[in-house]
Amino acid sequence: MRKKLLLVFPLLFLTGLFSCHVGSQKKDIESKRPSAMLSVEGYVVRPSLLIETIEVSGTLKPFEETVLMPEVGGRVVLANLPEGKFVKKGTLLVKLFDGELQAQLKKAQTQLQLAEQTEKRQGELLKVSGISQFDYDQTVFQVNSIKDDIELLNVQIGKTELVAPFDGVIGLKNISVGAQVTTATSLVTIRNINRLKIDFSVPEKYSREIIPGKKILYTVEGDTLQYDAEVIATEEGIESTTRNLKVRAVDTHPTPSLKPGSFARVLMELNQHPNALMVPTQAIIMQARGKKIIVARNGKAEFIPVKTGIRKESTIEILNGIHSGDTVVITGIVFLKPNSDLKFSKVIK
Secondary structure (H helix, E strand, O other): OHHHHHHHHHHHHHHHHHHHHHHHHHHHHHHHOOOOOEEEEEEEOOEEEEEEEEEEEEEEEEEEEEEEOOOOOEEEEEEOOOOOOEEOOOOEEEEEOOHHHHHHHHHHHHHHHHHHHHHHHHHHHHHOOOOOHHHHHHHHHHHHHHHHHHHHHHHHHHOOEEEOOOOEEEOOOOOOOOOEEOOOOOOEEEEEEEEEEEEEEEEHHHHHHOOOOOEEEEEEOOOOOOEEEEEEEEOOOOOOOOOEEEEEEEEOOOOOOOOOOOEEEEEEEEEEEEEEEEEEHHHOEEEOOEEEEEEEEOOEEEEEEEEEEEEOOOEEEEEEOOOOOOEEEOOOHHHOOOOOEEEEEEEEO
């Protein structure tokens, strides 16, 4: 039994050596065999004009808008509120009952007439020393006091009248003649829509590009037309919660179809890059520590680390790593390895 075991072990050892030798020969043959050439599509990089733009959401607002409320409470005796109609600044819109104040005003005016006549007579007497200076001064004081009372009554009567603060369009009224109102009652809203404001926000990194006078384009839902406006102001600080800058633009010639409160898409041009190198977005290989693209160099696939810039709908800017005239692989990139042989079925120039 021991002799048989001694014979088996050498045989097993020789068999293992032969298998290893055959396996190494196969590997050497495979390594020397030319790799299969993969057919891919390419894109020739050329400099082009790149316009950097951003698109953000905004809101249309009337240039002026005010909810009209009375300064005093009372009963409405006039409601000149033509809904949806244009009114001029200073137009009387609402009048409250002021009968008591008018009676007080009439009484004060009568007292003023009597006091002025007395002051006139005493002035003649003072010239001939028929009255003391003190008595005359008392009469003058009384005249001035009545005039102050009349002025106060006129102010109180003015508070019963509500006039249009600016040229605008009247909204839907909330009161009618005979209604009892207080200082908290909302009567109607008036809006100046001859000009429209567009309020929107932009990310902090673009804040230096936004200055008064900058032109913007915007669209609204349900309308394919583009409208233009001009930036008039920005907030002086960045919002700490959103890191955005609030911006306000004005459209000085809005069309009647544009309504305040509408959602707007704002398109703004920032910078122009005349010699930007753009490649299709599918050429980018995303990796944990950066991005790469495959460039054809001497018929081989070379993986180049790149830094990207502005992204458009179907292309992206390459800031470094490639040059004008390079051919970038845009299909089959998941099957390629460094130094793989390339065969282009189509090259886009």
